[in-house]
Amino acid sequence: MKIALAGNPNSGKTTLFNAITGKIEHVGNWAGVTVEKKEGDVKQNLNPRNEDLVVVDLPGAYSMSPYTSEESITRDFVQNEKPDVIINIVDSTNLSRSLFFTTQLLELGIPVVVALNKGDLTEKKGNTIDIPALSDALKCPVILTVSTKSTNNGLLELMNAVVAVGKSNKKQIPPNIGGAKKASTKEEFEKADKKRFAFVNNIVSEVERRKVSSEKQTMQDQIDRIVAHKWLGIPIFAAIIWLVFSISQSWVGPWLADTFVGWIDLLNESVASLLGEDVNPVVAALLLDGIIGGVGAVIGFLPLIMVLFFCLALLEDCGYMARVAVVMDRFFKKVGLSGKSIIPMIVGTGCGIPGIMATRTIKNERQRRTTAMLAPFMPCGAKLPIIALFAGVFFGDNAWVGTSMYFLGIIVIIMSALIIRRITGDFSKSYFIMELPEYRMPSIKRATISMLMRAKAFIIKAGTIILVCNAVVQILQTFDWQLQVVAETAPETSILASIASPLAVLFIPLGFGLWQFAAAAVTGFIAKENVVGTLAVCFSITNFIDVEELALVGGSAEVSSIFGISAVAALAYLVFNLFTPPCFAAIGAMNSEMESRKWLFGAVAFQLGMGYTLAFLIYQIGTLATTGTFGAGFLGGLAAVALIVGYVVYLMRKGGNSAQMAGKIQSVKA
Numbered sequence: 001m002k003i004a005l006a007g008n009p010n011s012g013k014t015t016l017f018n019a020i021t022g023k024i025e026h027v028g029n030w031a032g033v034t035v036e037k038k039e040g041d042v043k044q045n046l047n048p049r050n051e052d053l054v055v056v057d058l059p060g061a062y063s064m065s066p067y068t069s070e071e072s073i074t075r076d077f078v079q080n081e082k083p084d085v086i087i088n089i090v091d092s093t094n095l096s097r098s099l100f101f102t103t104q105l106l107e108l109g110i111p112v113v114v115a116l117n118k119g120d121l122t123e124k125k126g127n128t129i130d131i132p133a134l135s136d137a138l139k140c141p142v143i144l145t146v147s148t149k150s151t152n153n154g155l156l157e158l159m160n161a162v163v164a165v166g167k168s169n170k171k172q173i174p175p176n177i178g179g180a181k182k183a184s185t186k187e188e189f190e191k192a193d194k195k196r197f198a199f200v201n202n203i204v205s206e207v208e209r210r211k212v213s214s215e216k217q218t219m220q221d222q223i224d225r226i227v228a229h230k231w232l233g234i235p236i237f238a239a240i241i242w243l244v245f246s247i248s249q250s251w252v253g254p255w256l257a258d259t260f261v262g263w264i265d266l267l268n269e270s271v272a273s274l275l276g277e278d279v280n281p282v283v284a285a286l287l288l289d290g291i292i293g294g295v296g297a298v299i300g301f302l303p304l305i306m307v308l309f310f311c312l313a314l315l316e317d318c319g320y321m322a323r324v325a326v327v328m329d330r331f332f333k334k335v336g337l338s339g340k341s342i343i344p345m346i347v348g349t350g351c352g353i354p355g356i357m358a359t360r361t362i363k364n365e366r367q368r369r370t371t372a373m374l375a376p377f378m379p380c381g382a383k384l385p386i387i388a389l390f391a392g393v394f395f396g397d398n399a400w401v402g403t404s405m406y407f408l409g410i411i412v413i414i415m416s417a418l419i420i421r422r423i424t425g426d427f428s429k430s431y432f433i434m435e436l437p438e439y440r441m442p443s444i445k446r447a448t449i450s451m452l453m454r455a456k457a458f459i460i461k462a463g464t465i466i467l468v469c470n471a472v473v474q475i476l477q478t479f480d481w482q483l484q485v486v487a488e489t490a491p492e493t494s495i496l497a498s499i500a501s502p503l504a505v506l507f508i509p510l511g512f513g514l515w516q517f518a519a520a521a522v523t524g525f526i527a528k529e530n531v532v533g534t535l536a537v538c539f540s541i542t543n544f545i546d547v548e549e550l551a552l553v554g555g556s557a558e559v560s561s562i563f564g565i566s567a568v569a570a571l572a573y574l575v576f577n578l579f580t581p582p583c584f585a586a587i588g589a590m591n592s593e594m595e596s597r598k599w600l601f602g603a604v605a606f607q608l609g610m611g612y613t614l615a616f617l618i619y620q621i622g623t624l625a626t627t628g629t630f631g632a633g634f635l636g637g638l639a640a641v642a643l644i645v646g647y648v649v650y651l652m653r654k655g656g657n658s659a660q661m662a663g664k665i666q667s668v669k670a
C-alpha cells in the first residue's frame with residue numbers, strides 16, 4: 001500500500017514521516033524544508049500485521065490548483081502516481097488555513113485520513129477542536145497526532161485508520177462544496193476557491209474554540225518587534241553569529257578538539273611503532289604523513305564543526321532563523337531577490353548541495369538561478385576547517401574571523417545579485433510572504449541528531465575522498481617525473497610541485513604564490529576540506545592543533561613561519577578559497593538546479609573572478625596598510641582584475657541596454 005503525506009509547509013510532514021519510518025530526514029522550523037519526495041517503510045511497531053506499507057514524504061503545498069505552479073511535485077505525485085491513501089497532515093494550530101488544501105485532496109477520489117498534528121501546541125494554547133464533528137464535516141477519519149513525541153502520539157491509531165480506509169471497499173464521498181470539482185478555467189477555479197473558503201470557515205467556526213489573545217502571543221510579538229526590527233535586526237544577527245563562532249572556535253570547540261587530537265596523535269604514534277624501522281620510508285610516509293597526517297589534520301577540526309552545527313541547529317529549531325529571512329528580505333528585495341533566497345543560504349551553511357537544492361522552491365527563474373549561483377558563497381561545513389586553521393594560525397583563534405567571513409559572504413551575495421540582475425536585464429520583483437513559526441524552546445535532542453548527521457557525513461567524506469586525495473598528493477610530492485624519490489633538499493622537483501608551480505605564478509599578486517598553496521587550492525575543488533589536508537601534507541605538518549598548549553594551533557607562530565606568508569596574505573588565501581567556485585559536487589548541484597549550461601559556465605567564471613578579485617584587494621590593500629607599499633605582483637594583478645571588472649561592466653551595460661529595448665518594445669505594443 002502506497003501512502004502519501006501531503007499538507008501545508010511546516011505542518012510536520014517530515015517529522016511524522018521520520019516517526020513512522022524511523023528515518024532521519026531533515027526537519028526545519030520554517031516552510032519549504034523538503035524539496036524532494038522521500039520514501040520509507042512503516043516501522044514494525046506501527047505495522048503490527050506486517051503489511052506492505054510504503055510512505056512517501058512530499059514537499060509542502062497550499063493548493064492543488066494548477067494556477068499555483070509552485071507545488072508541482074506534490075500535485076504531480078498525487079495525480080500521476082495514485083497513492084492508495086493520502087495522509088493529510090493538518091497543523092491544528094492553523095486549522096482554517098490548512099483545511100483549504102484538505103478539501104481539494106478529498107476530491108481526488110483517493111481515500112484521505114487527516115492527521116491533526118501539533119496536538120500538543122493546540123492544547124498548550126488552550127484551544128479545543130471537536131474532532132468527531134470535524135471528521136463528520138470532512139467525511140473522513142481525523143486522528144489527533146503529536147509527531148514530535150515518541151509515545152502516546154496517536155501514530156498507531158493513525159496507521160490503523162490508514163490501513164482500514166486503504167482496504168475498505170467503500171468509496172469515500174467528499175463533502176459537497178458545490179461545483180468546485182468541475183472547474184477547468186481560471187475563473188472557474190477562482191469561483192470554486194471562494195466556495196471552498198466559505199465551506200472551511202463554516203467548519204472551523206463550528207469545531208474550533210480558540211482561547212482569545214493569550215499573553216504569550218503578545219510576548220512573541222514583542223520579541224519579534226526587536227529581533228526582526230528594521231535596524232536592530234542586523235546587529236542582533238551579527239552578535240548571535242559572533243557568539244556561535246566564539247563558542248565553537250574559541251570556547252568549547254578547542255577544548256573538545258584538544259582531547260580529540262590527542263587520540264589522533266596516539267593513533268599516529270602507535271601506527272609508527274607498529275611499522276617499526278624496517279618499513280620502506282616511502283610507504284611509511286604515505287601512511288603516516290599522507291593518510292593519517294592529512295586526514296587527521298582535517299578530522300581534528302571535527303569537534304569544532306560539531307559545536308558550530310549544534311548551535312546553528314538550536315537557532316533553527318527555536319524559530320530564529322525564520323526571522324533572519326524577514327530581516328534580510330529588505331536588502332535582498334533591493335537587489336532583485338527576496339527573503340526566499342535566504343533559506344537556501346542558511347541551509348547552505350551546513351553543506352552547499354542541499355542549499356542549492358533548496359532553491360527549487362523559488363518560482364522566478366532568474367532568482368532561482370542567481371540564488372543557486374550565490375548560495376555557495378556562504379561558508380559551508382567543509383570550509384570551516386579552513387577558516388578555523390587560518391583563524392588559529394594567524395589570528396589567535398579570534399571568533400571575528402569566522403563571523404566576518406559569514407557576513408562577507410552575505411555582502412558578496414548582495415553585491416553579486418545586483419550585478420547579475422544588471423547582466424540579465426531582468427528587473428522583475430517578487431514579494432516574499434513567510435509565515436513565522438512561533439518561538440519555542442529549542443530541542444537538545446533534535447539539535448544533537450542534526451549535528452550527528454552532519455558529523456557522520458563529514459567523517460565519511462574524510463575517510464573516502466579526503467583520504468584518497470591526501471594519498472595521491474603525498475605520492476605526487478614524493479616522486480619526480482622519473483619516478484625517483486625527490487631529495488628532501490629539493491622538494492620543488494616533485495611532480496606535484498612542477499604541476500602546481502605554473503599556477504602559483506598567477507597567485508603572486510594575491511600574496512600566496514607558492515606551489516603548496518596552489519596545489520591545496522586545486523585539490524580544494526574536489527572537496528574544500530582538502531585545502532587543509534593538502535597543506536598539512538605539503539608542509540609536512542601532521543596536525544594543526546597543539547595538544548600541550550590547550551589551544552587550537554598552539555604552535556601557531558611555528559606553523560605560520562612554516563607557511564612563510566604574512567597574515568594579510570593568509571587572509572587573502574582564506575578569502576580566495578571561500579569565494580572561488582565550490583567543490584565539484586556543488587557545481588553538479590548548480591548544474592541541475594540552473595538547467596542551463598550558459599548559466600552554469602557563467603556562474604563558475606563569475607565565482608572565479610570574484611575570488612580572485614577579493615583576494616587581490618585584500619592582499620594589496622592590506623599590505624599597503626601594514627607595510628606602506630604594495631605587495632608583490634601588484635601591476636600584473638591589477639591588469640588581471642581590471643580585465644575581470646571591465647568585462648563584467650561590459651556585460652552589465654549590455655544587459656541594461658537589452659532591458660531598455662525590451663521596455664521600449666513593450667511600451668510600443670501597449
Ligand SMILES: Nc1nc2c(ncn2[C@@H]2O[C@H](COP(=O)(O)OP(=O)(O)OP(=O)(O)O)[C@@H](O)[C@H]2O)c(=O)[nH]1
Pocket residue numbers: 008009010011012013014015016026027028029030031032033034035058059060061117118119120121145146147148149317
Ligand atoms: N510541537 C510540535 N511541533 C511539531 C510537531 N510536528 C512537527 N513539529 C515541528 O514543526 C516544524 C516543521 O516540521 P517539518 O516536519 O519539517 O514540517 P514539513 O511539513 O515537513 O515542512 P516542509 O518540508 O517545509 O513542507 C519542526 O520544527 C517540527 O519540530 C508536533 O506534533 N508538535
Ligand SMILES: [Mg+2]
Pocket residue numbers: 013014015026027033034058059060
Ligand atoms: Mg518536510
